[in-house]
Amino acid sequence: MNETSLDTARPETTPRAQGFSMPAEFAPHDACWMLWPQRPDTWRYGAKPAQRAFAEVACAIAESETVFVGVNDDQYENARHQLPAHIRVVELSSNDAWMRDVGPTFLTHPDGRLAMVDWEFNAWGGLEGGLYFPWDKDRRIRTKIAEMLGIPRFAAPVVLEGGALHVDGQGTLITTEECLLNANRNPDRDRDQMERVLHDTLGVDHVIWLPRGCHLDETDGHVDNLCCFVAPGEVVLTWCDDESDPQYAISREALEVLETSHDAKGRRLNVHKLPQPGPLHIAEDEASGIDRLSHSHPRRPGDRMAASYVNFYIGNSVVVMPLLDPAHDEAAQGIVQGLFPDKRVIGVPAREILLGGGNIHCITQQQPRP
Template sequence: MTTNSLSSTAFSLPAETPASQGFSMPAEFAPHKACWMLWPQRPDTWRYGAKPAQQAFVDVASAIADSETVFVGVNDEQYENARNQLPESVRVVELSNNDAWMRDVGPTFLTSPDGHLAMVDWQFNAWGGLEGGLYFPWDKDRRIRSKIAEILGIPRFEVPVVLEGGAIHVDGEGTLITTRECLLNPNRNPGLDQAGMEQVLREYLGVTKVIWLPRGCYRDETDGHVDNLCCFVAPGEVALTWCDDENDPQHAISRQALELLENSTDARGRSLKVHKFTQPGPLHIAEEEASGIDRLNSSYPRQPGDRMAASYVNFYIGNSVVVMPLLDPAHDDDARKRLQALFPDRRVIGVPAREILLGGGNIHCITQQQPSV
């Protein structure tokens, strides 16, 4: 199996795109109808049969359920276990999957001014296919979006472009932020250049301005997803992962991103206000944490001492809550206070999230908001 391949010259957009029909992607801080998640069980991703990770997912789902309806998709063999662990208010649905990263395998929801909901069904190749991807196969993950479209009874716009939800953030007013490291990576869409990708983003997400950051967080195994580095917290305002240590590779990445953001304007011509969030740690995989993971040739290896791409920017914005990862006692309280200042009308809930980080992502990566219409 190979990655999807297309070129910006060969790829032609259909006559009817989401943007041509008035659809666009709302900001995450806009009102939600629900949140979608998946249930972890993969033993080569999650240690000790995913039991520690399952508790972390329960904590995240419970926190978000105070704010909006939460759906958790589960493989059949884990249905009863998930149902018994999750609160009654969380809706558990059978939804076959290869792994639990709903942000990347779930739909990108769209809304229209006349009150309709739709979704974009991107291609998915497990973050790089056979050229750096994290596991094989990913066939069940590829069907999740179409199944959710069936459950909700909404239109589905399928596009032959590989794109994960964690690779993009929007302000809901025409601006999208992403990284070249990910969206222009040849293991996603070989031959699709920046101009071609921007055309896709405009027509399928309804944006008019794309801000390209060079790289994502250091050692991010997703090839630099923007949701671990930078996100919109309000129109004209972003949160940015920060590092003061000049000897840390993250320092140069964050500094480069800051300079670009401070010299950028959004789709409405506003200068961007940047809020810095000092990174946790640095955090590394401990010996006992690595020893609990199954070693398979078809999955990404995690070794003792490996640095993890830990970030406080990887949080979820709900209707009445912001759910943030607790990762480092030295920095957790400061990150919580900064988030509370940015979201004074929402309750900031910290969830111990190291088990999610050990799997390669964090709270934003395991959630996907369904906007209200």
């Protein structure tokens, strides 16, 4: 395993210059990586309800590909007991369980090599709006996985999380200005400078900037809760028809950008609307089981959650999506199944994951097949 620190003054150090690029999530995978929840100020009742939900997600994805679950030492035996034998449990310490954001962004090369990007991480905003402190264990996860896999690691000099981007594998990336241009991430970089980082690091040619992410998304607007590629030239967008709901304007802003954009191949995008659940709010009993700490994000009774059906995981033969609202789950699952006619869509009850601030896509990270 070797590390390369990216230097804009030396273009030959970039993944793009060396022939690497980020493949689409719907491209073939070798594995999926997850982390085990246990943080008491994120997950209620000692994370036991969340652990059951994570285990169900892991089992669903394991129908499609190998699943690794990283666990802190003090939870290793418990996780090994709760997860079936074909789920691979590895000791991999973390501050919380959001593998999409703290794990690697994997890259592939035409000659069959695998590499990863190691972004800077500051818990979604550092001391200016971040969700917890410290995040030292999270920062080491990418290095450890690179060591485990024996692959090159490109250390990128920007704060960025995996949930902030989606690619089509053909040169196009979608992100949000709310997140990537947020002052609590990279205050010294403007939009053009961030685009150059994305071009050089991920091998993309064209960036589509959506204004904002979902309403009250505590990640400062991650795109994976709002919109994602389901195929080249095809995207799915969280939708809301209630004009009194703040999500209404957000979704229409995004739709206007998407419908007037083209991808790196010059194609217009076909936008599929996926109605949001709810709105959903934290119940009194759900908030009462969470530790209240001064350095963590508060989770109070009545708070609205950034619920979205778009936050699904695309596996080799399955799509694992959250079930969040009995009034809308069946219709949403039908829409997702229509988007992936060759895969089996598995719905997993995911409110316990949502209570922690994210969902299925946020807790997973695909390892592509080179």
